[in-house]
Amino acid sequence: MGGSEALSVYAILLGTLAAIAAGLTGSFALMKRITLAGDVISHIALPGIGLAFLFGFNPVLGGATTLLVGTVVIAKLEERTGLTTDAMIGVVFAASLAIGALVTPNQDLAEALFGNLRPVSPLGLTLGLGATALVIGTLWWNRHRMILHLFSSELATTLGINGRRLNLIFMLLFGVTVLLGLQFLGALLASALIMIPPTIGRRLTHRLSHFMAISAGASVISVLGGLAVAAWRHLPLGPTVVTFASALFGLSLFMKER
Amino acid sequence: MPTILEVRSLNVRVNGRLLLGDVNLAVERGDAVLVLGPNGAGKTVLLKALLGLLPHEGHLAWTPSSLRIGYVPQRVDVDVHLPLCGRNLLEAKAALLGLERPAIDSALERAGIGWDLMEGPIGHLSGGQFQKILIAFALLGDPEVLMLDEPTTGLDEPSAENIYDLLRRLRVGGVTVILVSHDLGLAYHFATKVLCLSTVALCFGAPDQALTPATLKALYGVRYEGASESLRSGRV
Numbered sequence: 001m002g003g004s005e006a007l008s009v010y011a012i013l014l015g016t017l018a019a020i021a022a023g024l025t026g027s028f029a030l031m032k033r034i035t036l037a038g039d040v041i042s043h044i045a046l047p048g049i050g051l052a053f054l055f056g057f058n059p060v061l062g063g064a065t066t067l068l069v070g071t072v073v074i075a076k077l078e079e080r081t082g083l084t085t086d087a088m089i090g091v092v093f094a095a096s097l098a099i100g101a102l103v104t105p106n107q108d109l110a111e112a113l114f115g116n117l118r119p120v121s122p123l124g125l126t127l128g129l130g131a132t133a134l135v136i137g138t139l140w141w142n143r144h145r146m147i148l149h150l151f152s153s154e155l156a157t158t159l160g161i162n163g164r165r166l167n168l169i170f171m172l173l174f175g176v177t178v179l180l181g182l183q184f185l186g187a188l189l190a191s192a193l194i195m196i197p198p199t200i201g202r203r204l205t206h207r208l209s210h211f212m213a214i215s216a217g218a219s220v221i222s223v224l225g226g227l228a229v230a231a232w233r234h235l236p237l238g239p240t241v242v243t244f245a246s247a248l249f250g251l252s253l254f255m256k257e258r
Numbered sequence: 259m260p261t262i263l264e265v266r267s268l269n270v271r272v273n274g275r276l277l278l279g280d281v282n283l284a285v286e287r288g289d290a291v292l293v294l295g296p297n298g299a300g301k302t303v304l305l306k307a308l309l310g311l312l313p314h315e316g317h318l319a320w321t322p323s324s325l326r327i328g329y330v331p332q333r334v335d336v337d338v339h340l341p342l343c344g345r346n347l348l349e350a351k352a353a354l355l356g357l358e359r360p361a362i363d364s365a366l367e368r369a370g371i372g373w374d375l376m377e378g379p380i381g382h383l384s385g386g387q388f389q390k391i392l393i394a395f396a397l398l399g400d401p402e403v404l405m406l407d408e409p410t411t412g413l414d415e416p417s418a419e420n421i422y423d424l425l426r427r428l429r430v431g432g433v434t435v436i437l438v439s440h441d442l443g444l445a446y447h448f449a450t451k452v453l454c455l456s457t458v459a460l461c462f463g464a465p466d467q468a469l470t471p472a473t474l475k476a477l478y479g480v481r482y483e484g485a486s487e488s489l490r491s492g493r494v
Contacts, residue, residue: 031340144350151347151380152334155395158309158327159354202341206379211341 010120012227014128018180019223021135022193023201023216025177028139028170030198031150035191037171040093042178042190044070046100046112049187053108058124063182067175070096100187115186115238131180135173142169147208184223185238192238193219196245200252218248259286262325262403262434263308267316270300270307277303279458281316285436285451287402290429292449292465293438296478299455301438302332305405308436320403328401330392330409332438338381344391345376348398355399362398369394370420385412393421403434410439422448445469 029035045063052062074088081088104112120128139146145166149156153163174194181190201214226241233240263285270278278300285291293301306312309329320327348362366372371390380388389412396404404425410418425435426448437444445452445465452468454461454477461468 031337031342033337144353147342147346147350148354150340151336151342152331154306154309154311154331155329155334157311158329159351161354202339206341207343208341208346 008119010122010125012224014120014125014132015184015223015227016220017129017132017136018177018184019193019219020216021132021177021180023197023219024139024212025135025173026194026196026198026219027201027212027215028146028150029174029194030202032170034174035195035198037089037174039191039195040089041067041071041175042182042187043093043100044096045178045182045190046096046187047103049112049182050100050102050104050108053105053112054103059112060124060127060179060183063187064179066096067179071175110236111186113186113188113238114236115182115184115189116236118183128180131176135177135180138169138173142166146170185241186236189238189242192242192245193222196242196249197222200245200249203249203252204255218245222248259288260321261285262287262321264319264321265308265317268304268307268318269315270303270312271315272312276457278307278314278455281453281455281459283451283453283459283462285434287434288429288432289450290425290435290448291437291451291453292444293436293453293455294440294442294445294477295455298457300457301455302407304453304455305329305407305436305438308405325403326399326401327403327405328396328399330389330396330404330406332407332411334388334392336380336388338379340379340381342380343377344380344383344394345373347380347391347395348376351395351398357399361400365394365398368397368424370417370424386414386417389413390417393424401433403436404428405436407438408440409437410441442469 026035029037045067048062048064048066049059050062051066052059070092074092077083077088077091100112101109145156145161148159149161149163149166156163177194178190181193185192197218198211198215200218201211204214205211222241222245225244226237229235229244230237230240261284263283265281265283268278268281269276281304283291293304295301303312307314308318309327348365352358352362366376369390371387371394375383375387375391380391383391389409393406393409396406406425410421413421422444425437429435437449449465451463452461452465453459454468454473456477460476461470461473
């Protein structure tokens with residue numbers, strides 16, 4: 001599917017706010033050097049999305065369930081096998097993609113992988129706005145702690161900052177941000193809005209506030225531009241938005257690095 | 259003066275390896291404690307244990323437990339690509355502590371740096387500039403105890419002297435200073451107490467009594483034997 005009938009005010013509003021959340025979360029992810037984690041997390045959602053299509057329930061709910069289960073499985077396998085987290089993530093990542101491809105009905109596979117422009121229900125809008133507010137609000141509330149922890153975990157600890165708790169909070173926000181993008185962008189590309197806009201921001205400025213503003217702005221432009229083009233040309237939404245974001249990154253290469 | 263730090267039979271082990279053993283000390287408010295020892299003696303380990311950054315065995319108590327402590331680490335491995343400047347760091351700490359802009363101005367003034375240095379990315383600062391920002395960071399919030407791990411590393415001579423002048427002024431103002439340094443001369447020109455470490459504590463007390471030729475020999479080897487007179491007179 002994909003058409004202007006699905007491009008409602010709800011979709012535009014939710015897409016814009018989710019893009020801001022992705023840009024801000026991505027800014028911290030880039031500074032923490034964990035942007036690729038989003039790629040893995042979004043893939044773990046695929047089996048859940050596939051099952052949701054198969055049994056006719058909300059794909060985001062399905063994705064959220066397997067994300068949670070996948071994260072626990074990674075932690076447990078790591079404990080039992082003694083293998084490192086990245087090795088376990090690699091195994092679960094590949095398994096998720098394979099299982100997701102098997103359980104997803106063929107006609108829905110492209111949508112599960114690359115997203116689509118679906119009409120947003122009032123309930124979907126409410127949940128989406130709540131999740132977006134949670135991500136942006138929590139990042140804002142913890143911004144000083146996160147900055148200090150990024151700079152030096154030791155100095156942060158001397159100021160009473162609990163680094164483990166802060167990391168856990170951030171990974172949860174990261175997961176929620178991926179979920180926000182899942183329905184629109186699909187399991188393969190949901191993390192792209194976390195990864196690409198911050199690289200644009202980082203190229204253009206070294207000031208933290210400007211960096212985060214540019215990241216969020218580039219993310220919003222990518223989503224709105226992608227929504228418009230996808231609706232107009234009946235293109236799959238995920239690849240269109242990500243191509244938009246990639247083009248912005250390409251443009252940033254011609255601008256003076258700061 | 260009241261005792262603000264009491265340490266008895268302190269041991270620090272990491273992965274079963276003893277990094278610091280049998281340290282005993284008592285620090286009074288306003289003391290200037292110089293921690294001496296060769297490389298790998300456990301000086302940084304001691305500071306980290308005192309700050310609660312490393313698990314330890316034995317008794318360690320700050321009184322009161324709510325003391326404001328500033329810490330200048332020996333090094334901070336910063337990602338040079340981080341889009342952070344000194345302003346972000348001090349403003350973040352000030353926000354956590356509920357402090358306003360004048361508190362930051364005061365910390366910068368005491369560290370001898372201006373706002374211009376605070377605007378550049380931290381990854382582009384020289385070692386000395388970075389060190390000064392760390393010192394300003396530690397001073398923010400008017401700490402009652404200041405712990406510094408070789409704070410003059412990377413600083414030019416006048417800047418290093420400024421740091422020592424600052425530490426002397428802070429002491430006069432009642433701030434307790436715990437300083438790790440390789441500069442033996444500080445024992446006689448700054449410190450009220452000296453702790454000698456070589457994994458285990460070899461001495462603790464007033465410099466004149468603690469730094470005996472035998473202790474210096476045990477600490478550094480024969481080349482420092484008999485040097486205490488020279489140090490005391492400022493000839494070393």
